[in-house]
Amino acid sequence: MHVANNSVGFPAVLAWSAKPGRTEHDAIPLMQETFRLNQFPLIEAISVSRHDNPGTGWLLETLNYALNPGDRVAITGPSGAGKSVLLRLLAMLDAPDSGELRYRGQAIADRHIPDYRRQVCYIAQKPALLDGSVEDNLRYPYSLKVHAGSRYQRDAVLRLLEHAGKPVGFLTRHASELSGGEAQVLALVRALQLNPQVLLLDEPTAALDPVSVQQVEALVDAWFDASRALVWVSHDPAQALRVSHRQHVMKAGVLA
Amino acid sequence: MNYQSLSNLDIAIAAALIFINGALSVCLKLGLGRQLLIAALRTVVQLLAIGYVLSWIFANAQWYVVLPVMCLMTLIAGLSAAGRGKRTYAGQRLDSIVSIWVSSWLVAAVGLFAVIRIHPWYEPQYAIPILGMILGNTLTGVSLGIERMIHELTAGRGQVEMTLALGGTRWEAAQLAARQAVRAGMIPTLNQMSVVGLVSLPGMMTGQVLAGESPLQAVRYQIIIMFLIAAASGLGTVVAVLLTYRRVFSPQHRFLAWRLHRRD
Numbered sequence: 001m002h003v004a005n006n007s008v009g010f011p012a013v014l015a016w017s018a019k020p021g022r023t024e025h026d027a028i029p030l031m032q033e034t035f036r037l038n039q040f041p042l043i044e045a046i047s048v049s050r051h052d053n054p055g056t057g058w059l060l061e062t063l064n065y066a067l068n069p070g071d072r073v074a075i076t077g078p079s080g081a082g083k084s085v086l087l088r089l090l091a092m093l094d095a096p097d098s099g100e101l102r103y104r105g106q107a108i109a110d111r112h113i114p115d116y117r118r119q120v121c122y123i124a125q126k127p128a129l130l131d132g133s134v135e136d137n138l139r140y141p142y143s144l145k146v147h148a149g150s151r152y153q154r155d156a157v158l159r160l161l162e163h164a165g166k167p168v169g170f171l172t173r174h175a176s177e178l179s180g181g182e183a184q185v186l187a188l189v190r191a192l193q194l195n196p197q198v199l200l201l202d203e204p205t206a207a208l209d210p211v212s213v214q215q216v217e218a219l220v221d222a223w224f225d226a227s228r229a230l231v232w233v234s235h236d237p238a239q240a241l242r243v244s245h246r247q248h249v250m251k252a253g254v255l256a
Numbered sequence: 257m258n259y260q261s262l263s264n265l266d267i268a269i270a271a272a273l274i275f276i277n278g279a280l281s282v283c284l285k286l287g288l289g290r291q292l293l294i295a296a297l298r299t300v301v302q303l304l305a306i307g308y309v310l311s312w313i314f315a316n317a318q319w320y321v322v323l324p325v326m327c328l329m330t331l332i333a334g335l336s337a338a339g340r341g342k343r344t345y346a347g348q349r350l351d352s353i354v355s356i357w358v359s360s361w362l363v364a365a366v367g368l369f370a371v372i373r374i375h376p377w378y379e380p381q382y383a384i385p386i387l388g389m390i391l392g393n394t395l396t397g398v399s400l401g402i403e404r405m406i407h408e409l410t411a412g413r414g415q416v417e418m419t420l421a422l423g424g425t426r427w428e429a430a431q432l433a434a435r436q437a438v439r440a441g442m443i444p445t446l447n448q449m450s451v452v453g454l455v456s457l458p459g460m461m462t463g464q465v466l467a468g469e470s471p472l473q474a475v476r477y478q479i480i481i482m483f484l485i486a487a488a489s490g491l492g493t494v495v496a497v498l499l500t501y502r503r504v505f506s507p508q509h510r511f512l513a514w515r516l517h518r519r520d
Binding site: 113115122123124126140141146187194 | 414415417418419420421425428506507508509510511
């Protein structure tokens with residue numbers, strides 16, 4: 001029952017921040033809204049689980065988890081432990097076999113999933129880039145319906161790139177010429193310019209050199225603030241300590 | 257009839273020409289003798305069989321004879337369109353049949369009733385060969401379209417999921433692959449249309465000329481057929497690609513990559 005009721009108000013909340021032409025009269029509802037929103041975790045996983053084909057065991061054992069504003073969470077563990085499974089589930093790229101996800105206390109209706117992903121952005125280990133320049137790639141998200149209310153802002157992008165030590169000339173380079181580290185920086189800036197509330201990072205630095213690792217970490221630090229949250233999956237315990245306040249280890253589908 | 261009727265003796269004379277190929281195979285040690293024999297026999301048996309079937313249908317020109325034959329032809333086309341490609345998904349066969357059925361019958365209906373205006377509506381002399389030509393080309397389009405869609409989505413999985421992760425809808429994530437797939441399905445027909453009469457003389461037109469029809473009349477028929485083929489093939493490809501899209505993207509804007517599996 002509560003699922004259907006809660007999902008009704010979802011789009012208004014999500015659409016608010018992107019609404020163009022906001023006036024001063026909107027300030028009061030915004031404060032009320034902010035107060036209401038902060039009462040809830042950003043993402044809440046309620047009894048979610050996922051298993052492989054029937055009888056072959058769990059990919060993710062039943063999990064209850066709340067990700068609150070200001071949370072920096074790292075997950076380590078052996079490969080095949082279900083770290084990516086959990087992250088993809090939180091990004092709603094895969095469906096749980098049971099349980100549900102809530103965003104700011106509200107269930108997420110099918111048609112609002114793109115909106116949810118605007119707020120909760122998943123970064124894959126291997127960045128997928130479009131054929132074209134770095135700037136073409138950065139402009140791409142704005143061609144999607146969900147970002148129709150906002151526009152590509154070169155200045156904001158340049159500020160982000162600065163954190164990763166990339167000069168203006170980086171924008172004109174062709175995506176196919178980029179090194180692994182540069183590609184990951186591009187993928188990250190492409191997501192961060194959209195101001196997501198939650199970042200889900202799936203071993204973003206697994207195959208990168210130390211300098212690129214530093215750049216990626218600096219970018220994420222620059223984006224983070226107390227209203228936001230991140231989950232960083234890493235194979236490197238030292239990095240996990242560096243990038244997070246709370247660390248979990250995942251083994252055989254169980255988060256500990 | 258102002259054309260030469262052919263007897264079995266005439267076929268025997270033509271068959272003797274195959275022996276030239278046989279002799280070549282033996283002299284050059286190609287090892288094709290056996291295959292050649294089988295291929296020649298299949299040509300004779302398959303064409304004779306269809307000749308008898310068509311004679312029988314023409315002699316019993318009733319709707320309850322013609323309609324099932326047309327259904328059977330469509331079904332076979334649909335099934336053979338689904339048989340290609342390294343990867344497949346559960347339901348590909350049904351999607352092929354549906355897309356071929358819808359597009360071919362719709363276009364054939366327009367061709368037969370609005371353009372050629374046959375009477376009665378099931379006149380097999382027109383209905384069967386025209387549906388057959390449309391089916392043959394639509395099946396190529398549908399099969400290439402689905403195959404390409406599966407390929408693009410499998411190879412471009414990273415990009416598809418990147419678009420979804422950035423908040424793209426399932427259609428925004430699929431449209432690049434879908435466009436490539438529709439293009440791939442329509443290219444053979446486009447190529448055929450642009451070289452017809454220059455590189456190849458179509459079989460139907462040649463047949464009509466051999467049967468004593470004036471070349472100009474034969475050409476008119478051929479033009480109509482080319483347009484029917486292009487329309488059906490384009491429509492069929494689009495329907496097939498959309499059906500594939502619905503199979504591998506959920507209403508929750510998820511890409512169900514696991515549904516695309518290797519053919520067993």
